[in-house]
Amino acid sequence: xxxxxxxxxxxxxxxxxxxLAEIGHSVTAVDVDEGRIRRLRAGEAPVWEEGIEPLLKRHxxxxxxxxxxxxxxxIRSSEVVFIAVxxxxxxxxxxxxxxxxxxxxxxxxxxxxxxxxAIKSTVPVGTVELARDILSREKEEGKDFDIVANPEFLREGxxxxxxxxxxxxxxxxxxxxxxxxxxxxxxxxxxxxxRWAAKGRDARPRGPVPVVETDLASAQMIKYASNAFLATRxxxxxxxxxxxxxxxxxxxxxxRGMGYDPRIGLGYLEAGPGFGGPCLEKDLRALTRIGRGSxxxxxxxxxxxxxxxxxxxxxxxxxxxxxxxxxxxKIIAVLGLAFKAGTNDVRNSPALKVIDQLEQQGAVVRAHDxxxxxxxxxxxxxxxxxxxxxxxxRQADALLxxxxxxxxxxxxxxxxxxxxxxxxxxxxxxxxxxxxxxxLGFTYVGIGQR
Numbered sequence: 347x348x349x350x351x352x353x354x355x356x357x358x359x360x361x362x363x364x365x366l367a368e369i370g371h372s373v374t375a376v377d378v379d380e381g382r383i384r385r386l387r388a389g390e391a392p393v394w395e396e397g398i399e400p401l402l403k404r405h406x407x408x409x410x411x412x413x414x415x416x417x418x419x420x421i422r423s424s425e426v427v428f429i430a431v432x433x434x435x436x437x438x439x440x441x442x443x444x445x446x447x448x449x450x451x452x453x454x455x456x457x458x459x460x461x462x463x464a465i466k467s468t469v470p471v472g473t474v475e476l477a478r479d480i481l482s483r484e485k486e487e488g489k490d491f492d493i494v495a496n497p498e499f500l501r502e503g504x505x506x507x508x509x510x511x512x513x514x515x516x517x518x519x520x521x522x523x524x525x526x527x528x529x530x531x532x533x534x535x536x537x538x539x540x541r542w543a544a545k546g547r548d549a550r551p552r553g554p555v556p557v558v559e560t561d562l563a564s565a566q567m568i569k570y571a572s573n574a575f576l577a578t579r580x581x582x583x584x585x586x587x588x589x590x591x592x593x594x595x596x597x598x599x600x601x602r603g604m605g606y607d608p609r610i611g612l613g614y615l616e617a618g619p620g621f622g623g624p625c626l627e628k629d630l631r632a633l634t635r636i637g638r639g640s641x642x643x644x645x646x647x648x649x650x651x652x653x654x655x656x657x658x659x660x661x662x663x664x665x666x667x668x669x670x671x672x673x674x675x676k677i678i679a680v681l682g683l684a685f686k687a688g689t690n691d692v693r694n695s696p697a698l699k700v701i702d703q704l705e706q707q708g709a710v711v712r713a714h715d716x717x718x719x720x721x722x723x724x725x726x727x728x729x730x731x732x733x734x735x736x737x738x739x740r741q742a743d744a745l746l747x748x749x750x751x752x753x754x755x756x757x758x759x760x761x762x763x764x765x766x767x768x769x770x771x772x773x774x775x776x777x778x779x780x781x782x783x784x785x786l787g788f789t790y791v792g793i794g795q796r
Contacts, residue, residue, distance in 0.1 A: 347531055350424035351375045352431060352449050354413065355382035357393055357505065357624075357691070358466055358498050359430035364401040365509035367411040368542060369534040374412045374420040386413045394690035394717045397506045397542075417449075421456040426531060428496075430466040439631040440639075441470055450477045454484050457491060462527045464496040468570070468629055470636050471563045492524035495562045497569035502623060503688020510540045514556045518565020525559055532557075570636075573629040574647055579614040580621040581653035587617035587794025588660070597794025598776060617793040619696035619748060619774045620657035622685035627654070627694055658699045661746075661774050662707075664791050668770045669744045674708035677767070679742040681735065682749020682775075683715035683722040690718040697748035698726065700774075712738045716751055741767045750775040760786055 349366050353359035354375025363375040377383055382392045389406055391398045405411035414420060421427060431445035446467055453463060463481075465474070474493050485491055495518030500508045515536065517528045534540055536555050558568070587597040597617045605612035621627065630651055637644040669676055685695035692698055697713075704711050714735045715722065723731060732738035739745060739762050747754060754777060763769035763786055770789040771778065783790045 347371050347425045349373045350420040350427045352429050355379050361505040367405040376417050376420045383413045417452055418456045422458045426462045428464045428466050433467050435628050439635045441632045450480045454481045461491050462524045464494040466498050471566050474562045492521040494519045494524050495565035510542045514558050516558045516565050516568050518560050518562040570629055570633045573626050574633050576614045577621050577626040577630050578650045581650045583615045583617050584657050590794040619661050620654040622694045622696045624693040661700055662703050665772050676743040677710045678704050679739045679745045680713040681747045681754050684718040684749050687751045690721050692718050692721045714738050740765050743767050745771045747773045747775050750777050
């Protein structure tokens with residue numbers, strides 16, 4: 347099929363564009379960000395993730411994948427138009443739909459034949475009705491267009507893997523014609539025919555992928571509810587970690603024992619500095635706002651948010667126990683800036699929240715990350731950034747692990763300890779070997795363990 351992806355230079359849009367091209371479609375990715383479009387045309391990805399640049403270089407020469415800022419021509423030549431623009435939070439915590447509305451207005455102007463309009467952006471219930479109202483001023487639903495809610499469930503760091511091997515595909519629609527179009531579009535994935543793998547990933551064939559065909563409102567709520575549940579698991583396990591510290595239990599052992607229960611599993615049960623990134627908190631706040639706007643008070647969701655906001659304070663309290671509660675002029679070295687390993691995304695990163703607290707208390711902050719320094723530097727230019735972690739720790743009073751990069755395990759902590767003013771580590775991700783570090787003379791503090 348001929349596909350248009352609006353917002354194709356953003357994370358979700360780029361992954362969708364690459365994935366659709368890989369399974370055989372002709373894709374035009376459209377974006378208003380001219381700088382990103384130039385980089386993508388040159389085969390340079392604006393986001394760091396395993397597998398993205400190889401797919402760019404594979405499909406750009408064949409013209410199966412094109413990048414442009416010209417939306418009208420891309421709309422006219424497409425059978426399916428994906429809307430993957432951002433829906434950032436407003437000050438009142440509702441989703442900002444201005445980009446979605448702008449795209450819908452452009453679609454109303456340039457639709458020249460029947461199109462399926464598939465909304466991948468995370469949007470609240472009611473957005474489809476708004477889009478329908480705009481489009482119906484000049485076009486006829488069912489004849490000129492049909493709207494589909496097709497939410498994404500991508501984890502940054504493994505987005506392409508999640509696109510090719512999803513746990514489910516959700517299609518919300520009121521039109522059988524649109525449902526059939528979406529099934530045909532995703533057929534190689536649904537039938538488990540994709541053979542793709544990034545470094546360290548398994549490319550073995552998988553069974554058929556479940557397709558959840560439902561109404562438009564339910565499809566949109568599935569996305570919000572999924573993210574709210576994942577956020578709840580993170581806040582829950584951080585709460586249990588706090589209890590473990592009080593009673594002398596080890597959160598790693600507790601999670602290991604819980605994870606064997608098939609009703610629970612291990613996903614999103616890692617104690618740490620709290621959830622971050624561009625989705626979980628934003629969607630949780632938006633869902634809370636949707637509830638209040640509908641006359642329903644979502645008490646559990648509010649508690650999940652409150653628990654997560656308090657986790658940064660927990661990290662600061664632990665740091666105080668290591669180096670003293672007066673942090674003024676203390677040199678604090680930080681390992682990790684991205685909100686999670688596998689990405690250069692620093693949006694809503696717990697690491698930056700901790701750094702902000704450190705600076706407010708007068709600490710001297712030094713920071714290292716394998717890939718996210720340029721992104722952090724753009725929004726926190728005054729921090730001292732180090733490409734070399736061994737240089738960063740010279741005369742440091744403490745070392746904080748704030749992102750769970752596996753490469754941090756491979757550092758020479760004997761050398762690091764020798765360079766520090768005081769060999770002490772606050773491992774907010776429970777990433778490192780506590781016993782090995784203690785044997786090297788470190789004072790080690792983790793989360794949920796004593």
